Amino acid sequence: MIRLVTLGEFPSEVLEHVARRLHAAYGMGCEIEGEAELPESALSEDQESYQAPKLLEEIDDETQLYADDKIVYLTKAPLTAPEGPMGKGPLTGFPQFGGGRAVVTSHGLGGKGELPLDVGLAKRAAHHVGHLWELHHCYDPRCAMHPEWSPGFTQYPEVALCLYDREKSERKIKLGQS
Amino acid sequence: MANKGTEIQIGDGSLHIGDRVVYPNQGICRITGVEVKQIAGRDWEVVTLSREEDGATVMVPRAKVMGIGLRKVASVAAIDDMFDQLAAPGDDPQLDWKVRHRENADRMTGGGLQGTLDVLKGLHALSRVRPLPQKERELYDSARHLLVGEIAAAMNLPLHVAEDNLDYALWPPPGMKRKGRPLLPAALPVPGSSAVAARPASRAADDEMDDEMGFGEVDAEGSGEPKTAQVADTEESDIADPTDTKDLVRQRAMRVTAEEEEPEALDELAEDALEATHEDAAVQPSAKLHAPPGTTRPQAKRGPAPAAAEEPKREGARPAGSEAAHGVARSIAAKALEVAAKVLAPARPAAKAPARPAPPKAKPAPPKKAAKPAPKPKKPIAKKPAAKKPAKKAAVRKPAGKGKR
Numbered sequence: 153m154i155r156l157v158t159l160g161e162f163p164s165e166v167l168e169h170v171a172r173r174l175h176a177a178y179g180m181g182c183e184i185e186g187e188a189e190l191p192e193s194a195l196s197e198d199q200e201s202y203q204a205p206k207l208l209e210e211i212d213d214e215t216q217l218y219a220d221d222k223i224v225y226l227t228k229a230p231l232t233a234p235e236g237p238m239g240k241g242p243l244t245g246f247p248q249f250g251g252g253r254a255v256v257t258s259h260g261l262g263g264k265g266e267l268p269l270d271v272g273l274a275k276r277a278a279h280h281v282g283h284l285w286e287l288h289h290c291y292d293p294r295c296a297m298h299p300e301w302s303p304g305f306t307q308y309p310e311v312a313l314c315l316y317d318r319e320k321s322e323r324k325i326k327l328g329q330s
Numbered sequence: 331m332a333n334k335g336t337e338i339q340i341g342d343g344s345l346h347i348g349d350r351v352v353y354p355n356q357g358i359c360r361i362t363g364v365e366v367k368q369i370a371g372r373d374w375e376v377v378t379l380s381r382e383e384d385g386a387t388v389m390v391p392r393a394k395v396m397g398i399g400l401r402k403v404a405s406v407a408a409i410d411d412m413f414d415q416l417a418a419p420g421d422d423p424q425l426d427w428k429v430r431h432r433e434n435a436d437r438m439t440g441g442g443l444q445g446t447l448d449v450l451k452g453l454h455a456l457s458r459v460r461p462l463p464q465k466e467r468e469l470y471d472s473a474r475h476l477l478v479g480e481i482a483a484a485m486n487l488p489l490h491v492a493e494d495n496l497d498y499a500l501w502p503p504p505g506m507k508r509k510g511r512p513l514l515p516a517a518l519p520v521p522g523s524s525a526v527a528a529r530p531a532s533r534a535a536d537d538e539m540d541d542e543m544g545f546g547e548v549d550a551e552g553s554g555e556p557k558t559a560q561v562a563d564t565e566e567s568d569i570a571d572p573t574d575t576k577d578l579v580r581q582r583a584m585r586v587t588a589e590e591e592e593p594e595a596l597d598e599l600a601e602d603a604l605e606a607t608h609e610d611a612a613v614q615p616s617a618k619l620h621a622p623p624g625t626t627r628p629q630a631k632r633g634p635a636p637a638a639a640e641e642p643k644r645e646g647a648r649p650a651g652s653e654a655a656h657g658v659a660r661s662i663a664a665k666a667l668e669v670a671a672k673v674l675a676p677a678r679p680a681a682k683a684p685a686r687p688a689p690p691k692a693k694p695a696p697p698k699k700a701a702k703p704a705p706k707p708k709k710p711i712a713k714k715p716a717a718k719k720p721a722k723k724a725a726v727r728k729p730a731g732k733g734k735r
Contacts, residue, residue: 205488236487236495237413242503249489250383283490288474289497291457299494301503302516316467 154182154281157215159190159227159255166270170226173274173311174281177296178321180222188213190229201230204246208253217252220328222284224277225255242301244276247283254280271309276300278311285324287317338364340377341395344402350483351379353390354399354441355472357479358382364392383479399441409484412447412477416499417508423456430456434469443480449473454500 154174156167171182194207208225215223231243247254254277261272278296290297293304295314313321338347345351345361353359359379367374367389377395379388390398404412424430430452437445453462453470462470474496482492498506502513 233491233494234487236491236498237410237481237485238417238495238498238506238508241494241498241506243494246488247490249493283493288471288478289493291454291470292461299497299501299516302501316464316471320471 153218153220154178154180154222154224155185155215156182156277157185157213157223157225158187159211159225160187160229162226162228162258162273163269166273167226169270170274170277174224174278177278177311177313178281178285178325180325185215185223188215188225190227196232201232202227204231204233204243204255207231207255208246208248220325221252222281223253224281225253226258226273226277227255228258230259231255231257244300245280247280249283250286251284254284256280265306267306267309271311272306275305275309275311278313282313282317282321285321287313287321290314290317340364340392341400345395345400350382350403351400352403352441352443352476352480353379353381353388355438355476356381356388357476358403358483359388362387365389382483399439401441403483404443404480406484408443409481412443412481413495413499413508415447416451416496417502417513420451420455423452423459425456430466434466438469438473443477446473446476446480450477451500 154171156171156174158167167184171184174180174182188211190202191207191210191212193210194202194204196203211225213223213225217223231246232240233243233246243257244260245254245256256273256277258269258273258276260266261276262269266272267275275296279300282297287297289299292298292314293302294308294310294312295317296311297313297317298304340346340361347361347363349361351359351361359381362378362380364375364377367376375392376389377392379390380386381388390400424433434449434452437449449469450473453466453473456462456466457470474493478489478493478496481487481496482489485492487495499508499513501516504515506513506515
């Protein structure tokens with residue numbers, strides 16, 4: 153089961169769209185759990201964005217995480233992550249790779265050259281849920297696992313996985329604990 | 331079983347218990363100890379490793395530790411150097427499948443950072459030209475998985491950040507720089523050359539993937555497949571390793587089938603459509619005979635009326651099987667003709683009858699003709715014999731017209 157928890161207000165139709173797309177992409181149940189609050193302790197030094205790994209650690213959320221459940225937190229706030237050898241790059245979300253929780257931001261969606269809020273959020277969420285199932289980035293621009301900053305990600309708004317990633321995710325889901 | 335102290339040296343002396351190591355093709359492991367295991371009646375000293383990813387235990391004979399390529403996790407400097415290579419423009423991909431397969435297999439079994447990097451970069455370059463076959467797609471994913479794990483382990487980064495950084499080098503976002511030098515932003519793969527877009531219809535195996543993904547038609551330029559990809563296709567057909575052939579042979583078989591069938595299918599379709607047009611016309615009478623009255627539509631609405639030459643045949647064929655069905659029509663026609671015969675000359679209707687147009691006009695026709703020639707004959711002497719002749723023809727013709735409706 154994929155559980156959606158909002159960290160801020162989102163239109164209900166957007167949430168329903170995201171839930172439907174996630175369900176279609178992974179063949180798993182997806183439900184909207186409710187709302188939680190952004191942990192202030194995860195605010196970065198500039199006080200404008202949230203440190204994503206810290207946010208996931210310190211979020212005060214009562215949602216129970218059973219066996220193979222995946223929890224996706226949706227926020228409008230910009231996120232940051234530790235800098236790697238390539239420096240700072242765009243960040244649309246942060247998953248615990250192979251784990252159970254991911255945070256996805258709608259920051260920047262609906263702008264010029266970006267996908268609309270509902271479509272973009274659904275695709276970003278599907279991308280990061282894929283990382284929760286240990287899927288890596290895919291070179292296919294139509295796959296939801298294509299790098300989210302690449303032009304292909306916005307060019308193809310459909311939330312779909314390529315055959316390889318779909319089979320891999322299905323295998324992971326079947327082999328899951330539950 | 332004996333678990334010795336952490337001071338025990340393993341391999342060439344560079345490995346110790348508790349170290350994080352890279353096991354070729356398996357990923358990051360941690361050395362948990364050295365044990366003695368009795369296998370096939372012999373005591374073997376084995377190094378036990380715990381795979382970090384899932385906690386699986388791996389046992390390696392101590393004497394073979396260096397032979398299998400077990401090594402320490404790369405240093406930060408080595409990783410930095412690796413990113414330099416990733417960000418640098420790559421060479422053209424190796425298109426000879428056999429050479430590529432052999433080289434990649436050797437690199438992966440070697441387990442070195444450079445080897446894994448070369449595999450990833452080579453397959454990434456190839457994926458920009460054409461979609462990867464299943465086995466190479468798996469290899470690409472495996473190489474990526476190993477590198478991401480090693481980057482994360484070496485630089486103490488979350489796995490997701492490691493993967494994003496890897497792709498910042500392979501697919502640079504706008505404004506990305508590497509050591510002060512701006513990188514060329516990633517562009518959308520050229521339609522027709524990459525994974526999905528605009529492949530010819532003959533690429534059935536790959537189109538199957540598209541269908542399963544549920545993607546619609548892509549805005550392609552219809553440029554077809556590049557020569558490189560075609561060359562690679564032909565080279566893939568003769569694979570040395572029989573274990574790898576299964577998927578490719580299936581793909582190739584589907585491709586060949588599609589190539590053989592599709593052009594024919596187009597011709598056949600066209601021919602069928604043409605034949606169907608004629609068949610429709612030929613089948614109409616019998617089909618309409620079974621249709622309940624009033625349900626058929628006038629011939630004019632269904633298309634051009636059948637040729638006049640066809641009518642006599644149908645007329646000849648019909649009375650044999652439909653006399654009873656058209657008895658009412660015949661009697662009406664006979665009555666009408668009896669009235670008409672009073673004023674008609676015997677020769678005229680007989681001469682005009684074959685030249686009559688489509689049957690629907692048959693009903694209103696007799697009164698008109700009866701009205702025109704009416705003043706001409708002065709002596710309606712041969713009423714009855716004259717009436718009989720046209721009556722037969724009209725009786726035959728009228729049911730034919732009704733039957734068509």
